[in-house]
Amino acid sequence: FTGKTGSELISDKIKTFQVHEFQQIPIIVKEDVSVYDAISAMFLEDVGTLFVVNDKSCLSGVLSRKDLLRASIGQQDLNAIAVHIIMTRMPNITVCRKDDLLLDAAQRLITKQIDALPVVKDTEDGLVVTGRITKTTITKAFVELGIDSHI
Numbered sequence: 564f565t566g567k568t569g570s571e572l573i574s575d576k577i578k579t580f581q582v583h584e585f586q587q588i589p590i591i592v593k594e595d596v597s598v599y600d601a602i603s604a605m606f607l608e609d610v611g612t613l614f615v616v617n618d619k620s621c622l623s624g625v626l627s628r629k630d631l632l633r634a635s636i637g638q639q640d641l642n643a644i645a646v647h648i649i650m651t652r653m654p655n656i657t658v659c660r661k662d663d664l665l666l667d668a669a670q671r672l673i674t675k676q677i678d679a680l681p682v683v684k685d686t687e688d689g690l691v692v693t694g695r696i697t698k699t700t701i702t703k704a705f706v707e708l709g710i711d712s713h714i
């Protein structure tokens with residue numbers, strides 16, 4: 564018996580969860596794809612956030628559902644607009660790294676009021692996207708905590 568309370572045990576367990584244990588596959592598009600093709604990718608891949616990369620395959624932007632909706636309510640031809648025109652761009656992208664605590668990634672989602680973070684690796688050319696953490700990832704971790712808990 565450790566003398567720890569249930570909530571102390573849960574909080575200890577949460578602080579062992581790292582991003583790489585839970586990260587999901589990132590869906591990536593290039594800067595020059597059209598808004599139309601990005602919308603298609605979002606449906607086909609069943610994700611709510613796409614990450615955009617430049618010609619060096621490094622992170623240059625993020626596209627959310629609302630970014631694409633906003634671009635779609637004008638009169639424009641969605642095949643004629645490239646995603647780099649409408650994306651949220653570097654350096655204003657909130658990221659996480661594989662060894663970060665999942666709790667810290669979750670806190671970033673909350674404080675920045677966003678749905679997803681790219682998991683990135685630092686290279687000479689920029690940030691390479693290796694994974695994705697979303698609100699769904701955090702929900703899965705939460706459920707796992709409940710199932711595994713022996714409290």
Ligand code: ADP
Nearest residue numbers: 625627628629651655656657676677678679680
């Ligand atoms: P939605 O807009 O579909 O509700 P989000 O809340 O994730 O989805 O996105 C809100 C805004 O924040 C969008 O303009 C989006 O481009 C931007 N955004 C999303 N994820 C990130 C991120 N990791 N870093 C910076 N900006 C982001």
